[in-house]
Amino acid sequence: xxxxxxxxxxxxxxxxxxxxxxxxxxxxxxxxxxxxxxxxxxxxxxxxxxxxxxxxxxxxxxxxxxxxxxxxxxxxxxxxxxxxxxxxxxxxxxxxxxxxxxxxxxxxxxxxxxxxxxxxxxxxxxxxxxxxxxxxxxxxxxxxxxxxxxxxxxxxxxxxxxxxxxxxxxxxxxxxxxxxxxxxxxxxxxxxxxxxxxxxxxxxxxxxxxxxxxxxxxxxxxxxxxxxxxxxxxxxxxxxxxxxxxxxxxxxxxxxxxxxxxxxxxxxxxxxxxxxxxxxxxxxxxxxxxxxxxxxxxxxxxxxxxxxxxxxxxxxxxxxxxxxxxxxxxxxxxxxxxxxxxxxxxxxxxxxxxxxxxxxxxxxxxxxxxxxxxxxxxxxxxxxxxxxxxxxxxxxxxxxxxxxxxxxxxxxxxxxxxxxxxxxxxxxxx
Amino acid sequence: xxxxxxxxxxxxxxxxxxxxxxxxxxxxxxxxxxxxxxxxxxxxxxxxxxxxxxxxxxxxxxxxxxxxxxxxxxxxxxxxxxxxxxxxxxxxxxxxxxxxxxxxxxxxxxxxxxxxxxxxxxxxxxxxxxxxxxxxxxxxxxxxxxxxxxxxxxxxxxxxxxxxxxxxxxxxxxxxxxxxxxxxxxxxxxxxxxxxxxxxxxxxxxxxxxxxxxxxxxxxxxxxxxxxxxxxxxxxxxxxxxxxxxxxxxxxxxxxxxxxxxxxxxxxxxxxxxxxxxxxxxxxxxxxxxxxxxxxxxxxxxxxxxxxxxxxxxxxxxxxxxxxxxxxxxxxxxxxxxxxxxxxxxxxxxxxxxxxxxxxxxxxxxxxxxxxxxxxxxxxxxxxxxxxxxxxxxxxxxxxxxxxxxxxxxxxxxxxxxxxxxxxxxxxxx
Numbered sequence: 001x002x003x004x005x006x007x008x009x010x011x012x013x014x015x016x017x018x019x020x021x022x023x024x025x026x027x028x029x030x031x032x033x034x035x036x037x038x039x040x041x042x043x044x045x046x047x048x049x050x051x052x053x054x055x056x057x058x059x060x061x062x063x064x065x066x067x068x069x070x071x072x073x074x075x076x077x078x079x080x081x082x083x084x085x086x087x088x089x090x091x092x093x094x095x096x097x098x099x100x101x102x103x104x105x106x107x108x109x110x111x112x113x114x115x116x117x118x119x120x121x122x123x124x125x126x127x128x129x130x131x132x133x134x135x136x137x138x139x140x141x142x143x144x145x146x147x148x149x150x151x152x153x154x155x156x157x158x159x160x161x162x163x164x165x166x167x168x169x170x171x172x173x174x175x176x177x178x179x180x181x182x183x184x185x186x187x188x189x190x191x192x193x194x195x196x197x198x199x200x201x202x203x204x205x206x207x208x209x210x211x212x213x214x215x216x217x218x219x220x221x222x223x224x225x226x227x228x229x230x231x232x233x234x235x236x237x238x239x240x241x242x243x244x245x246x247x248x249x250x251x252x253x254x255x256x257x258x259x260x261x262x263x264x265x266x267x268x269x270x271x272x273x274x275x276x277x278x279x280x281x282x283x284x285x286x287x288x289x290x291x292x293x294x295x296x297x298x299x300x301x302x303x304x305x306x307x308x309x310x311x312x313x314x315x316x317x318x319x320x321x322x323x324x325x326x327x328x329x330x331x332x333x334x335x336x337x338x339x340x341x342x343x344x345x346x347x348x349x350x351x352x353x354x355x356x357x358x359x360x361x362x363x364x365x366x367x368x369x370x371x372x373x374x375x376x377x378x379x380x381x382x383x384x385x386x387x388x389x390x391x392x393x394x395x396x397x398x399x400x401x402x403x404x405x406x407x408x409x410x411x412x413x414x415x416x417x418x419x420x421x422x423x424x425x426x427x428x429x430x
Numbered sequence: 431x432x433x434x435x436x437x438x439x440x441x442x443x444x445x446x447x448x449x450x451x452x453x454x455x456x457x458x459x460x461x462x463x464x465x466x467x468x469x470x471x472x473x474x475x476x477x478x479x480x481x482x483x484x485x486x487x488x489x490x491x492x493x494x495x496x497x498x499x500x501x502x503x504x505x506x507x508x509x510x511x512x513x514x515x516x517x518x519x520x521x522x523x524x525x526x527x528x529x530x531x532x533x534x535x536x537x538x539x540x541x542x543x544x545x546x547x548x549x550x551x552x553x554x555x556x557x558x559x560x561x562x563x564x565x566x567x568x569x570x571x572x573x574x575x576x577x578x579x580x581x582x583x584x585x586x587x588x589x590x591x592x593x594x595x596x597x598x599x600x601x602x603x604x605x606x607x608x609x610x611x612x613x614x615x616x617x618x619x620x621x622x623x624x625x626x627x628x629x630x631x632x633x634x635x636x637x638x639x640x641x642x643x644x645x646x647x648x649x650x651x652x653x654x655x656x657x658x659x660x661x662x663x664x665x666x667x668x669x670x671x672x673x674x675x676x677x678x679x680x681x682x683x684x685x686x687x688x689x690x691x692x693x694x695x696x697x698x699x700x701x702x703x704x705x706x707x708x709x710x711x712x713x714x715x716x717x718x719x720x721x722x723x724x725x726x727x728x729x730x731x732x733x734x735x736x737x738x739x740x741x742x743x744x745x746x747x748x749x750x751x752x753x754x755x756x757x758x759x760x761x762x763x764x765x766x767x768x769x770x771x772x773x774x775x776x777x778x779x780x781x782x783x784x785x786x787x788x789x790x791x792x793x794x795x796x797x798x799x800x801x802x803x804x805x806x807x808x809x810x811x812x813x814x815x816x817x818x819x820x821x822x823x824x825x826x827x828x829x830x831x832x833x834x835x836x837x838x839x840x841x842x843x844x845x846x847x848x849x850x851x852x853x854x855x856x857x858x859x860x
Contacts, residue, residue, distance in 0.1 A: 011657075012653075012655045013655060013657045013664075013666070015458065015468050015470075015471060016455070016458045016459075016462070016468065016666075017454060017455020017456065017458045017459060018455075018657070018664075018666065019657060019659065020450055020455075024447060024473075025446070025447020025448075025450075026447065028445065028446045028447045029446075029447060032446070038445050038446065038475070039474075039475075039480060040445075040472055040473065040474050040480050040483070040484060041445060041472070041473040042470055042471070042472050042473075043454075043470065043471040043472075043473075044469075044470050045468070045469075046655065050469060050470050053470070053487070053491065054470060057483070057487040061483065073636075074639055117640065120636070120640065121636075124636075168829075168830065225442050225443055225448075227443045227448060227449060229449065234448070236443075236448065287724075289724075292728070293724075293727050293728045293730070293731025293732070293736075293740070293743070294717075294719075294723075294724025294725065294726070294727030294728040294731070294743045294745065295724065295725075295728040296724070297723050297724030297743075297745045298722070298723045298724040298725040298728050298836075300723070301723025301724070301745070301747065302723070302832070302833065302836075304798070304799050304800065304832055305800065306723075307747050307748075307801075310723070310747055311747060311748055311751055312744065312745040312746050312747050312748070312751050312755070313723070313724045313727075313743065313744070313745035314742065314743070314744050314745075314755070315724065315727045315731070315742040315743035315744075315745075316742050317731065317737050317740055317741055317742050318737075318741055318742070321741055321742050321785060324784075325742070325744070325755075325784065325785075354754075354755065355751060355755075368734070369734050370734065370735065371737075402732070402734055403732065406728075406732075
């Protein structure tokens, strides 16, 4: 049996959907890496009864339960108290911890020049220094300490790991979680699962399902999940090291049936494939964007080290700007309209020449909600990529709203760039 | 007592964090609008035992439980069966439903030119037409019917609403959920809550907490939650119509204590405030970006109708490009370095003059992970906004990684633009 962890995320803003939870996915990934599956994840608001119910729900059939949030200095941050109650331990003040938190708060106050009420601050510090008796304290990264809380002596059951809500604090505390005795002992018997990802661009989910059915008996020990995202079909496989030969069966079958649609042989995503190919060729890239408004440039420069190959972007929303800044001939705009294949090509050429880049990408389209016509409805997008060794062009009719059209355009442009770079039979720089 | 609903989201890809759940937040918003709070939300993978445990966990203290996902044609889509078991109802084939699903599948097959195995298709249709005996069927939007499943006769407890996983199918089915007898009867007694949002920029969470404590007795019927996000402090209040006078107390107190930091009087976000102010003045805007790589332009153009006031962006990563495309003097770059207040101002002026815009925004900084020095560490950012009526400049030292630095820079730039527009005592266009 594999180890299973339950997760409780606290926060009304997450429960009501105003804020996306960033801790659950991160914890799932960290736990997988040390051989622990996530069983169930529960989101609760700020009511202590709901938190207690969630803990009591998860503790019986999980080997570890983790919580995030509810550790602030105010009275409505109740996670430590509720966990203590559920695990049957009284709360006590940890005076040494109180001193350490006070020092952190004092340093923060000085640094930011805050002028708070000293009594209120001292009360907040004391609240954060109250911990379940017998809990293992994880040193604060911000002002809130984390906790590992085993059941009270004489009780059996899983420990609860209590972590702060701010993702940066939670992440910085993770090494201390793994080093805590109760967690270390539990993980000693875990077998980490490896994870393998294959990404396809332009393959049908139904065809992939047929391939998986065909090879099923030979890959029974793999946990395979497939997922269509932004037009990319992801095949994520989790497997014990002993099942590596089955993974080879899967990879061979996917390569045989879907080779031309594989984004990379090693699971790398399109951003990394494109970045590495540009670096290998010593090529630079620039973009001329209309409907994406800079989103393609932002995506290209999101990758660390991208300054080695991204020269820049011109976003030209108005036609006059397309002509003035990217040299798109006014006659071309008049004749074909701004959203047309020749204008996409001219935007790409314009970006290439204005920035002196090797590769230019042009994007023009109608993201909506306004601006569509019967001839060119919302979602009509034209892309062009130009390079020293060839060009690619693409006409799209994308579904969805403004955000979705813009986002899907960026992903498609990256894949067009990837395919152009894959076709460019230029020797890598020596 | 207000009505409470529990939600179960199924899917290993959500549980492992590879895909963000879009149904839970949407359901929370719909339920709030009809007067139902979300109590707890549980995410489970594809194991039927976990789904059953989640349902048994939520049913006792919720008035309604909703599930999303697990209704597909394959044998591992088990939600209907598990819900039937938990509610104590046997499964039965609904022959009329089978005929309707078969017609949908046939139409889809024809339209897309699929060539599937007819026996496998028929088996899938029959699987999807098997429903808990006595359940109310919600007509399929895709191929999967939804269900409203009350407890078996003689049992008490909440009904379970079973919805498909694809967000478009789930959303299209929502009116039928509200019209289903069991749901309609439940909602007859519900009082819808209204929601109010106040946003502060540059206020301290601790100071806001002090204000809330001071007025607490007078706002006891409001559900107030505060949340710090991207440097903005959000105050979200949910309230019954009868508590509107208490909301006025809250708003007056926040205005009195935090007036200068209020982003808007009506809860509008910075994007809308900036857009409306630019339109009111008839001003256009252009950006000259370095470290944000186009992210500011993308954010400005994310708003529908932004083409009325956004002229464009130049992303100038390399120094030579800053000079060639935005006219940043080479001497300035040499003397102060690319990441400096004078270069931020020159980028803003350059964008303004090259695009012929009324307002120019310049951004330069070190997003990391490389490129930092002891003098200018990663997170050092300089912003400038120039306009016909004045300028604003800001020097930042932002924490976090590359994404966080870039994102926080964009939010800060939007607020600098907002503050400049608020200060610009120019009469609105008549």
